[in-house]
Structure formats: C-alpha cells, structure tokens
Amino acid sequence: MSNEDLELxxxxxxxxxxxSAFMSLVAGAGFTALPGTxxxxxxxxxxxxxxxxxxxxxxxxxxxxDFLADSYYGNVVNAVDEKAAADAAxxxxxxxxxxxxxxxSKKNFGDQSxxxxxxxxxxxxxxxxxxxxxxxxxxxxxxxxxYGHPDVWKVLGFEGSSVEHGGYLERGxxxxxxLPKE
Amino acid sequence: xAQFDLNDDSVVVIIGSGAGGGTLGNELAQKGVKVVCLxxxxxxxxxxxxxxxxxxxxxxxxxxxxxxxxxxxxxxAWICKTVGGTTVHWAAASLRFQPHEFKALTTYGxxxxxxxxxxxxxxxxxxxYYDLAEDKMGVTGTNGIPRLPGNNNYHVLAAGxxxxxxxxxxxxxxxxxxxxxxxxxxxxxxxxxxxxCAIGAKWSTLYTEVPKAEATGNYELRPESMVIRINHDASGxxxxxxxxxxxxxxxxxxxxxxxxxxxxxxxPRLLLNSASSxxxxxxxxxxxxxxxxxxxHLTGAVYAVMPGEVNLHRGTQMAGIIxxxxxxxxxxxxxxxxxxxxxxxxxxxxxxxxxxxxxWGREYAxxxxxxxxxxxxxxxxxxxxxxxxxxTLSSKQKDRFGMPVAHVHKQDHPNDKAMREHAWxxxxxxxxxxxxxxxxxxxxxxxxxxxxxxxQSSDASSGVCNGFGQTHDIANLFISDGSQFTTxxxxxxxxxxxxxxxxxxxxxxxxxxxxxx
Numbered sequence: 001m002s003n004e005d006l007e008l009x010x011x012x013x014x015x016x017x018x019x020s021a022f023m024s025l026v027a028g029a030g031f032t033a034l035p036g037t038x039x040x041x042x043x044x045x046x047x048x049x050x051x052x053x054x055x056x057x058x059x060x061x062x063x064x065x066d067f068l069a070d071s072y073y074g075n076v077v078n079a080v081d082e083k084a085a086a087d088a089a090x091x092x093x094x095x096x097x098x099x100x101x102x103x104x105s106k107k108n109f110g111d112q113s114x115x116x117x118x119x120x121x122x123x124x125x126x127x128x129x130x131x132x133x134x135x136x137x138x139x140x141x142x143x144x145x146x147y148g149h150p151d152v153w154k155v156l157g158f159e160g161s162s163v164e165h166g167g168y169l170e171r172g173x174x175x176x177x178x179l180p181k182e
Numbered sequence: 183x184a185q186f187d188l189n190d191d192s193v194v195v196i197i198g199s200g201a202g203g204g205t206l207g208n209e210l211a212q213k214g215v216k217v218v219c220l221x222x223x224x225x226x227x228x229x230x231x232x233x234x235x236x237x238x239x240x241x242x243x244x245x246x247x248x249x250x251x252x253x254x255x256x257x258x259a260w261i262c263k264t265v266g267g268t269t270v271h272w273a274a275a276s277l278r279f280q281p282h283e284f285k286a287l288t289t290y291g292x293x294x295x296x297x298x299x300x301x302x303x304x305x306x307x308x309x310x311y312y313d314l315a316e317d318k319m320g321v322t323g324t325n326g327i328p329r330l331p332g333n334n335n336y337h338v339l340a341a342g343x344x345x346x347x348x349x350x351x352x353x354x355x356x357x358x359x360x361x362x363x364x365x366x367x368x369x370x371x372x373x374x375x376x377x378x379c380a381i382g383a384k385w386s387t388l389y390t391e392v393p394k395a396e397a398t399g400n401y402e403l404r405p406e407s408m409v410i411r412i413n414h415d416a417s418g419x420x421x422x423x424x425x426x427x428x429x430x431x432x433x434x435x436x437x438x439x440x441x442x443x444x445x446x447x448x449x450p451r452l453l454l455n456s457a458s459s460x461x462x463x464x465x466x467x468x469x470x471x472x473x474x475x476x477x478x479h480l481t482g483a484v485y486a487v488m489p490g491e492v493n494l495h496r497g498t499q500m501a502g503i504i505x506x507x508x509x510x511x512x513x514x515x516x517x518x519x520x521x522x523x524x525x526x527x528x529x530x531x532x533x534x535x536x537x538x539x540x541x542w543g544r545e546y547a548x549x550x551x552x553x554x555x556x557x558x559x560x561x562x563x564x565x566x567x568x569x570x571x572x573x574t575l576s577s578k579q580k581d582r583f584g585m586p587v588a589h590v591h592k593q594d595h596p597n598d599k600a601m602r603e604h605a606w607x608x609x610x611x612x613x614x615x616x617x618x619x620x621x622x623x624x625x626x627x628x629x630x631x632x633x634x635x636x637x638q639s640s641d642a643s644s645g646v647c648n649g650f651g652q653t654h655d656i657a658n659l660f661i662s663d664g665s666q667f668t669t670x671x672x673x674x675x676x677x678x679x680x681x682x683x684x685x686x687x688x689x690x691x692x693x694x695x696x697x698x699x
Contacts, residue, residue, distance in 0.1 A: 031551070062542040063534070065551065123543060139542065147531030147550070148235075157554035158495060158530040161233035163380040167370030168333075173497035176334040178490030179341045179616070 031155050036069020041077070046085035047094065050113075052077050054098045057115035059142040061122040067155060068146070076145035080137070090137070097134025104128055184402045186218050191436035193218045194690065195423055196443060197409045197452065200267020201679040202663035203443030204387025205318075207403075208395035209687030215694065216400050218435055219392075220407040220425050222444070223264035228382050228389065231270075237377035241270050247447065248576050251593035253629075258590040259478065260628040261445050265405050266388025268445065268630070269676065270378045273500035274357040274385065275523060276321045277673035278312050281305035282510055283518075283564065286669040289510060290517035295595055296566035297475055301668040302640040302649035311681040319357035319385040319680065320364055322501075328360045329353045330369060333497025335524045338488060338557040342612035343504050350505040354523070357385035357677070358498060364390070371497040373526065410585055412440055412456040412465055412659070420465070420659045426583050439690060439699055441651075443662040443683075446476065446632035450573045450665060451588040453636065466653035466661075469643050472636055473574055475567035476590065477670040478629030480598045482561040482605060483525055485537040486613035487620040491554045499526045500560070507608065508563075508672045516600040519672045520563025522609060527558050537622045549620055557613060561605040562631070564672045566595035573635050592629075631675055636665040650689040651682065658699045662686060 041052030059073040084091040104125045105114040114125060129135050146152055153160055162168055186193050194210055196203045199221040207219045223241075230240065241264045249258025262268045282289045284305050287298040316324040323329045332340065332353045343351040358375070361368045369383040382389050395401035406428035413434070414420045422436040442449045450473035454464035464472050502524030509519050527533035534541070534550045571593065575586035594602075606623040613621050638661075639645020642654035645668065651661045662683055664675045671678070693699045 063547050063550070064544050065547055119544065126542075139540070143531050143534055147534050153530055156530060156551060157491075157493065158533075159493075160529070162372045162374070162496075163233050163370075167372040167381075168496040169369075169371040171496070172493065173333045173371040173373075174331060174337065176337050176490070176492065179337055180345075 031067040033067045034069060034072070034151055034155060036071040039070040039074025039077070044077075044081045046091050047077075047081050051095065051098045052081070053115045054101055054113070055080060055094070055138065057117075057122060058101065058126065058138055059146075061119065061126050062139060062142045063146050064119060065146070068152070072146060072149060072152070073142070075149070076142050079145055080141050093134055093137060097129065097132065097138075100129060100134070101125055183396050184216070184399050186216060186402050188433055188435050190216070191422070192216060192438050193436070194439040194441060195220060195435055195437035196441045196662065197423065198267055198443035198445065198448075198663060199265050199387055199392060199403065200262070200443065200445065200663065201269050201272075201387065201676045202683045203441065204266060204269065204391040205680045205683035206441055206443065206662050206687050207401055208391035209684055210691060211395040211398040211401040213687065213691045214400060215691055217395065217402070218437070219401065219403045220409050220423065220435070221265050221267075221403060221405050222408040223262065223267075223405065225265040225403070225405040226270070226378075226388065228380065231378035231380045233372060233374040233377060233380060240264070241378060245581055246579055246587050248579065248587060248589040250589065250591045251571070252626075253590060253592050257628050258592070259447055259632050260630050261447070261632060264388075265392060265403065266386045269386040270388055271376055271630070272676055273375050273674075275500050275503070275674040276316065276319060276355045276357045276677040277521070279305065279671040279673055279678055280508065283669065283671035286518070286564075293517055293566060293595075293597060295568060296597065297569050298567060299637070299639055299644055299668050302638050307649070308678070308681055308685065311685040312677065314684050315677055315680040318684075319677070320359055321355050321357050321677070322360050323352070323355045327363070330356055330358060330360045330498055330501045332502060333371060333524075334492045335494040335497070335526065335557055336502035338492055338616065339502045339504065339522070339524050339559060339612075342616050345615035346608070346612050348504050348506040351503060353501040354503045356498070356501050358501070359383045369498055373495045373497055373499065375499040408583065409444075409452060410455070410583055412452065414458065414460065414465070414656070418460060418656060420656055430583070439658045439660065439694070441660040441662040441690075442636070445663055446635045446665040447573055447588045447590055449661065449663055450635040451575065454575050455585055466636070466646050466655045466659055468655050469639075469645060471639075471644065471646050474569045474572045475634040475637055476571040476573055476592055476632070477565045477567055477634040477667070478592055478626070479631040479633070479670050480520060480561070480563035480565040480601050481626040481629070481631070482602045483536070483558065483624045483627070484561070484606065484609040484613070485527060485533070485556055485558045485622045485624070486618040487549055487552045488555045488557050488613070489617040489619065492557045493554055494526050494556055494558055495529050500524055507605065514604060516597045516604065517566070518564035518597070518601070520561055520601055520605050521672050522605065523560045523562060525558045525560035527553075527556055536627070537624065539624065559609055561602065561609070562672065562674060563601050563605065564670050566597050567634055567637070567669060568593075568595055631664070631670070633664045633667040633670045633675060636661040638666050638668045651686045652689070660686060660690065
C-alpha cells in the first residue's frame, strides 16, 4: 500500500468521523441531501450481514452521490438479496464476487474490509473486478435502483411521465435562456 | 370488419403491419383488393401507451436473436413486435432521399469491400409517391403544414450549428401533427415519441392505416399471428403461408399474392426458413443475396454537458436536424453523407446508461448530476452494403415454434468508421462552441433502422427483387419493407418505405387486374 493511499484513508476516516450532520452540509453539487436512514444489513434473506456491507459500499463506489443516504444504496442491496434468495446461481455469483472483493481489499489495503476503505482504494478494487459477471450484476442493479428512484429524479431534474400534465407545451419545452441570441 | 376463410386463395396476404405492411394493406384495401394481414405482435390501443420504461417490454421484439461483429450479442436490433410495428416506436423524422442516393454506385464509384449498386428506380420514379406519402402522414414542412416549434435541445443544436457555420438546419420534416389533422391532435411536446405517442399526434399505422383499411370491409388484421413459412406449388408460385396463432396453433392461410414486411431481420429469416426441395437456399434466393447487405445505417450519438439547463426530456424527441453534412463531398475522405438529429437521453436511468455505456465512478457521477444541462444528438448516415453483413438462420437456437432464430452479423466498413469519426468531431465542435464542459461520443445503440437484406436490383443476379419489390424469382411474392432498399441513404427510412408501399400497391392492383399475378 502506498503512502498516498494511507493518507487518503486517513482523510476519508476524518470525513466519516465528522458524522452525518457534517455530511449533509457538504452534499454534492449543491444538492440538498435527501433525507434517508442508515441502512442495516441484518434483515437480509440470502446474504450475510458482512456481504450486505460489502455490496452497499460497492454500489456507492459505482455511483457515488453525496446527497444520497445509505438507504438508497441499501435498496439496491435488498433487491440483489431478493433475487439471490430465489436464484442459487446468482447467490453463488454474489458470494464469490464479494469474497474476491474482500480478498483484494485485505491483501492490498492493510487487512481492511472493503467497506472500511476510502473511495480511492474502493475504486481501485472495483476496477480490478470490472467486466466480471458479479460486476455486471451490481452495475445493472445499482444503475436501475439509484436512477430509477423517483426521489433521485426529483433531485437530478428528470420529470417523468408528462402526458397527464398535458406534456411540456405550456411547461417549459422551449424555456432555455442562456444561449447566445440567434 | 371483414373475415376471410383460410382457404380463400383470392386474398393478398401481408406479413407485418408496420410502415410497409400497414400502408400496403390500406392502399390495397382502398382499391378493393382483399387483404389478410398477419401480424406477430399484439394490438394496443392509445390507452395502453404510457410515458415510461414499461413501454419497452410492451412493444419491442424480444424473441431471442443472436448478434455478432459490432452488434450486441443478445439484442442486435431494437425493432417492434406489435400492431403498427416500428411506426409505434419511431421518432417520425420523414426525409426524402436525395436524387444521387438512388445512384450510389454511379455517384461514389466502386468502394473496396462494399457491394454498392444503383437502385433500379430513380428519384423521379419515386417523387410522386413521396408526395402521396407526405400528405398521408402529415409531414411538417410539406403540403403547407407548419414545422413544429423547437424544444430546448433543438435550440442548443441550432445555436451550435450557426456557430460552426452550418446553414441548413430546422425542426425537421416530421410525421407529427403541428396542428389538428386527419382526426388526430397536434403535438403537446410530451417528450416520449419513442415510447409510442400517447395522444396519437405522431403518425403510426396502428391508428391510421390499419383502422382505415378495416373500414373498407376488404381487410382483416390477425394480430398475434406469427408466420413460420411460405408455401409454394410445383410451378414455383407461392400459394399461402403457415402461421401460429396466439395459442400456438398452426394454420395455413391460402393466398393469391404474398407480401413480406417483417422488417429486415424477420423478412429474410422467413424466406430462408421457407427453403424447399425446389428452392433449397430459401425463397427468392437464386442470387444468394437474401439476408445479405444488412445495413443498420451508420449511427452514433453525442451527449454534451452544457453550461446551462437544457432539460432535454421536454418536447418532441427528434424535431431538430442539421442537413449540411448529408451532401456527398469526396473531400471529406468518405463516400456518402450523414444527418445530425436531436436525440433525448431517455431520462433516468437512460442518461447514465447511454452517455457512456459501462461508465461509473466519481467523475461520471458528477456528470450525471448535471443531467439538467445535457444536450444530445444522433448521427444517421449512409452505411456501406457488405455481403458479409447478413442475416442467417442460427444453427444453435430455435424459437418456441421450432424455427431457427435469426443470427445477425454487422461489422463497420472503413468508410463507416471514417464517417462516424467525422460526425463525432463536428458534433463535439458544435457543442464546445457553446461552452460544453464535457462531450460524450458513443457508438450505436441496438439498431432501429434495419435495411437491405432483400434488396432491389436491376439485375436478377445481384439482388432479390425489382423496382416494385416483386421478387425476381417468384412473380407473386413481394418484399414490402425496408429490406428492399438497395442502399441505405443518409435519411431516416420510414418515409421511403411508405412511398415504396404506395407505389407497390398500385403495381400489385394493376398486375392482379391484368391477371399477371
């Protein structure tokens, strides 16, 4: 492990130690943090609590949005868990994927579990498993779970179905204001 | 509504109810010809059409297919399986081909590795039928119909076009009502054209040609009827088709004429699957060209993070076009040309899925957070026909009726690559001229334009059908969809498919009354 990684981890630790009140103040890109809850892995059906923690950190590493509470990423883990409970092959893919992620974390980052690592270190681990079936599963589930969520639409500005509002004809389809005058 | 007997061998059987099949059926029925239309998909009503991702499963062709080369291995093309076919999904851009595009071989000369040919028909042959098609579909910018107002994404495109020196740009020729016409309302700028237009402002055979044909009493639509093979007699003429109904029960419908309009993957699949001892390589395939020269158009997309809000999900999705690059100009280093058309990001989760497929991480998340500021365009250009790009029958997979699934192979020709690079560069410059802080260029989506696999040719040895879509080998077998295109041209294909169908209907009715078929 490089000194740089150690330093990063220290800073990440300080940031996390700052607590959730601090986190909501620094929420990304000027977005107000979405109220959410901490997410607990103890209710999972097929996956262990530790596997749940790894997947939660994995989902956040793929699409890290500081304005999103853990519960949003937790919904992704819940969905994976539901599917794994009904599909033995998927269950095995997840278990093996998590085991590999944990092996990589512990080997390269001072025996720490993946979810304890800072974002830079987590990113390096995820990069290593990119392209595996486990990665593809988590990618699809996280993309759909996070960006399919109506709360996230609201923050990012996607307005969803419009037909019941009469479309955008009178609701800003041509309201652009910053372009140079034609 | 008419009902025809399975043994009625006086009917014209049309396979497919989309731009080609739907139009042809109505045109024939209006002339008093009896038509049975067999459509694999279900019949939706406007009430079934919503603004959301659920439409994908409702209208798409999701039966298994195989892709290879540059294509997605499991979902090589995105076309529809529903009454109305791909006119339910289409974005409604309705451009005429340019005269020189009917003479691709003559204009561009021989291009190594490409199987170029001239169409057997000229622009002048088709022009009167373009007139009829534009009137039928209510195309904006024609017949005195005003163009649609531009949405935000269009205004970005137009401002950038002006900055980089383009001069031929506008909100397109769209088969979307800009005012009430033909019993259908004007566009409300819903922003979900490609999920199906929930108010019916966009032309689709689902609620124009099909019900109009039914009203004549000469037309019967049978939805959820999947044609498995086309039969023929000892003289070689086709005599009817075998199809599976919604319950999987097989029937044979007799026919005087059979017209194939299942789009460029299913149409050649059906001809190949109808092989017999008389036609061992499949029907109408003495040239060996059935399934070959598959052209999904040269496409690509560009998404740019702009300095201010765009909200590109608002409004008509493709009502914006730059035509300057559609000309042929050998100085650019490639044959043929391309159009630049506005494209939405398909909301969320569309944008993160499509801007940079497979993208993830902190920097990408930051660009996703800028969703409001995203502008987008689609590149659509003429691709080179290549014999190696083709539809074949899978040796590995069969569908639930025991019919081998289609295997589709497509690899870019060097001309395709050069054109896409040029288009990406021009588009990037366009958005950067307005201060874009990030530009994503991406490779094609699963193909929505699928062309050329049963092509027209003057010479029976180099194509499948003549200038009327009549197969060279079998006089009463016709190709009625985009698979009859000799070359793809730079323009979105539907208007040309409709114009060809109107012309073909006139020809078929004439040949029937002359008893030639």
